[in-house]
Amino acid sequence: MEEKLLKEKRNPWENINIDEKERIYNFSQGFIHFINESKTERECTKTIEKMLKDSGYKNIEDVNTLKTNDKIYYINRGKNVYAAIIGEDLNRGFNMIGAHMDSPRLDLKPNPLYETNELALLKTHYYGGIKKYQWVNIPLSMHGVIIKKNNEKVEINIGEKEEDPVFTIADLLPHLSSKQEKKTLKDGIEAEDLNILAGSIPINKDNEEKVKLNILTILNEKYGITENDFVSSEIEFTPAMKARDLGFDRSLVGGYGQDDRVCSYASIKAILDIENPKKTALCILVDKEEIGSMGNTGMFSNTFDYFVDMLLEKANIEKTEKNKIYNNSKVLSADVTGAYNPNYPDIYEKNNESYLNRGISLMKYTGSASKGGASDASAEYLGYIRNIFESNNVVYQVSEMGKIGIGGGGTIAYILANKGMDVIDCGIPIMSMHSPYEISSKFDIYNAFKAYKAFYKDNL
């Protein structure tokens, strides 16, 4: 009776056998390798394009006609990936999973390099919702592209290899911090003080900025660039620490950029792992989610419709069917949510939180206090999704995030729901989200992979 009526209370790890444990750990090893290789949306795109090609996916631009079971991908401006397997009848809509590959970080300003007191520094402009005090005194690596005047693209990646130098932002020593420590946590480190230390040796020339000139000389020798070339660059500084197993039992993963590369990885692995889905499986990995999904690589972009138009045209389906296809589509917005943090119990309403090791998290709605701005999935759609999960032994939990009015958040869910699709947020719980060292559970990561795979294969 008890078993039938009450929710399962036992920790799911207790039901795991040796084989399943090995699958869980192996899957996470792949994920750890992935995030260590892919620290920016551009690097993620490159890694994933290779995964798709290696699995026989063809660039849609190289394909003239599409038929059932064809596997295609499309890369938008090097920052945004679409991958699909064509189903038996496109008119029945997509089974679509959408995640994002951009993560909070420090971007360089357009005029970044300056010298003061014989030290060279770089001005940054933070990207996404960060707690600024977390980003000082940690090793940082430099990633991105610089476009020279002749349109040549220089790719930069410094600080990831063992032999590379790293960078950092120097905080005040405690001995001189009495004034700083009276400030609020929010203002303790100000945005304009997030200046990255970049060098200290002067060049032997008659110049006022000898250290800056020396740095430019080094950059010019290595990359052939000048100070002006920063104008046409996108340089991101990310934590240089490697992701790795966390805890004595190695049950958790610690590492930067898990929001939302953990769901990106699980959803791309899921589509790579299925064959002949009845409905068209579509995986989209977008950029700019952390700053509002605007721009031509974000979820709001018409590039999504451009891609769908291309797909329909090559599959010989009238474009006038597009809205019907959207209306028939089912979507998982695969984005992470906050995991209960035992250090701050007052923040939470314990019955409705996501917990590490309790499986993939379903959020009926996001938004804040009044459910303002929320995309609210219907009971019918939740019923459909939980049926898939329960029939495929996917461990899941259902939650909000924090007590009402404490805060809130959003994802790409509402943008797709506004197109007429059924959408629910469905992702992995993360502790210390948006920090330089986020925490996830290997059990939850593997259950997300299982959930996404089952969803792609569903034929209702």
Ligand code: MN
């Ligand atoms: Mn996210």
Ligand code: MN
């Ligand atoms: Mn985020």
